[in-house]
Amino acid sequence: MKINWKEIETKWRQKWNENKDFETNRNDRPKKFITVAYPYPNSPQHIGHGRTYTLADVHARFYRMRGFNVLFPMGFHYTGTPILGMAKRVEANDKELISNLKNLYGVPEDIIKEFVEPVKIANYFHQEIKAGMIEMGYSIDWRREFTTIDPAYSKFIEWQINTLREKNLIIQGSHPVGWCPKDQNPVSQHDTLGDVEPDFTEYILIKFKFEDHIIPTATLRPETIFGVVNLWINPEIIYKKITVDDQRWIVSKECAYKLEFLDKKITYDGEIKGSELIGKTVTVPHRNESILMLPASFVESETGTGVVMSVPAHAPFDYQALIDFKKSKMEPELFTKVNAITPISIIETEGYGENPAKEAVERFGVIDQNDPKLEEATKEVYGKEFYGGKLKLNTEQFSGIKVSYAKDTIKDWLIKNKHADILLELTNTPVRCRCGAKCVVKILNNQWFLNYGDSDWKELATKCFDSMNILPQEIRSEFNYVIGWLRERACARQHGLGTKLPWDKDWIVESLSDSVIYMAYYIISKFVNNKSIVSDNLSKEFFDYIFLDKGDSEKVSTITKISIDIINEIKKEFQYFYPVDSRHSGRDLVPNHLTFFVLNHVAIFPQSNWPREIVVNGSVLMNGSKMSKSMGNIIPLRKAISDHGADPIRLAIIISAELLQDADFNMESVSGIQNKIEMLFVECSRLKAKIPETFEAEDKWIKSKTQNMILQVTLAVEKMRLREALHDILFSFESDLSWYMKRANAKNRTNISGILYYIHSTRIAMLSPFAPHIAEEMWEKLGNLGMVSLSKWPEFSQSEVDATAIQSEEYLKSTIEDISKILKVTKIIPQKIIVYTADLFKSKVYHSILEKVMTGQTNMGIIMKELISNPDTQEVKKIPDFVQKTIKDILSEPTEIRRMKLESKKFDEKSFLMNELAEIAKKDFGVGIQVFSESDSDIYDPKEKARHARPFKPAILIE
């Protein structure tokens, strides 16, 4: 039977909507406030976005069924730069973008024209995403919807950022960024051609004195200043003479250009050829020694300053260039000087001798300074020295420290003594802005930062994390790590949509900073949307009173012109719903949003309102590979819903992976799920509500198994192990059910529909948070009244679990399995099957062994001695083999089964097998079964098999 998903889903969505089932207000029941990171509306959502929201929705629906008053709201994050960038690209008539909008996202052409206005983009995709969320059946309270550019939201953000500033958590400073000199704008990944992230490193400029000039060299290894023996100049380069602030420098043209953006005043004074510098000397800072400037072809004008300091003991390039130069022709006078240059070794590293550079050059077989092998040699020496090297005595006060540590220390010391400066340089050059210009590194002054480096703040956040539930547990250490390395973070930028900094209107609150405590705003937004309050009235006093319990209602009412009743109602609702019980998000937000979410909460709110839980999920792959525009494998969520139905999509996403793993989405799994659900649907349509009749062995068993499923599923959902839960409901339980059907059919029973009705009602109820629409339909088909989404979650009941029933079915199964194994190995076609159960004595021995094993005694010798010393069991000395095998039997079973066996001592194997084995064996093997106890007097035992019988392991004879 084919299910018409669309029809069923529309039907139930309408009912939920009419009944306002998911509109949540304060009441006297316990609450759960479940939130999920709101979407950024710059594209329609695809399957990947759907995952986080679906997980959160299942969570919300689960708690709703467990009796909680669940608030699950949604907002839209308009703030940020990508939308702005998009608008610019539309304006510039960017072909690639417009084709994506048209073909990939299906945006009508006349609407694309309006996209030159950023808000139009956000509005369009906002509605698109919202429609998808509704179609997915998310149980959202839409009365609380908002966007982050709503005037009331801006008031809220102003309050947030002012509060942080009052607490001295916002500071001002300078900060390097990737920069487009043409646009006069910072650039990040989505502003560059090819979407490259501008990546830069910090070089240390060491200032060498040359006459009345400074010749700076750029290095990553400031400690090597103690090992410098000469400088390398490229004779082909024409260097610039410039004035940097008050000093006169000589650097390459490219370097001078870079310096212009690094907060320095540059004027150009003249030029000097590289060749003119050769053979002249400079003074090494601090050491005050004169060293020569020598020519080298590996020196590039684009890198650093175009001058390199030579440390031949530790830098393979320098060592090789020195060798090369010594071989070249030169004036005798210079040769004497050059020949006198010897490497100065300043670092000792295990595995290297006096001159690591020389050793590496020789080992790699380097030919000359243009040999690419030098790169490898450099990497090796640098790596080993950095992590394993120590500075030698000739480095004065730094001797003995590890290189990895010395780097920063020496840098600070050099800068303090004015021997050095900083040069920031892009490492992945060239980075081009979308406008085509080459990007540089710029130091921005007067940037506003949230001081996440503050140790008191970190401590509070750590305290909060320690008290929080983090799901899955594995991700917790990652949060601790992030808190550890977090430093100041820019919280304002100069472009994009958003709220202006209240005290500095040139800046806009950065979008990762205006989205950290907005869960509190869901309380406010309900009252904004129903027009109880207007943005103009939302003053500092209002938010202080609602969120922080500061001030009194009368004063606040006077200031805000909002009635005391409304103010108090808002406050009560906030106090009822806060704190956030669970926050859902993808794992990409762990090092930023989720951590900031906690940091900002602990900074602003009292401990009682700190968040309680974070749930993190992995991303979604499409047929095993990452979804990307260029691959064209992005499936818009709404298209997937209309093609396959919302419930199959929800189930396929959930079943494909556990929380943190990447979920591999593919159409086969969707259609597999559809088939499964269709079968279940047919089953539910057939069953009628009925009170179960008397219970036979298999009925008691399947009831116990159902209880077991309830327990397992409930525990799994509580830990958000939704894949496991769903798998239990849909698949694992199926094998139990088919065993049950096999048993019932063998007996030709016709009175099982009551049991099946009970089982399926339980399953459908548990399925409902996962596949809410079809579950409602099935629930109705089963003849249940009301909505399954509002019904009670099935509860585990220990009293419904029948240990004997479970154990006896296991016994039956293993006996049948033994028979088939024998048949398989011997390839006999059976005429007759005879089963012998163990006698009373063995059963007695079995139980005393079981008791001993349960107390931890597993030693055969000791058990044997104890059995013999007891008059009741001393006869075992005749059958030591039995004892040995029984211990093994027991040990190979799970503790749970052992316990059950211990509990139900009086289990009559013979009569059970006679009653239950006959029909089923007839069906499976086509012959009758005879059952004897080995102690029966009328026993038929021609091959003397009976004596091998053990409790729960009957002997078998097949003829």
Added chain:
RNA sequence: GCGGGAGUCGCCCAGCCUGGUCAAAGGCGUAGGGCUUAGGACCCUAUCUCUUAGGAGUUCGUGGGUUCAAAUCCCACCUCCCGCACCA
């Protein structure tokens, strides 16, 4: 480098948290059978090795260890993937 995750029977992947029901679920593939004019779809059976009695042997990246018992716990090593900032 730092931090995190992973390595399972031809392939994909579950089991590991909480050791025993584990020669290890499920899917794909392969082989045989059913259905069909044929193909597809679907259903059944088999799928580490040996075995004419329910058994035995060797397996879960590699090497050790703990335990009566290890895919599961501990230690070391090897390989692969992801994140490392002003960007949502």
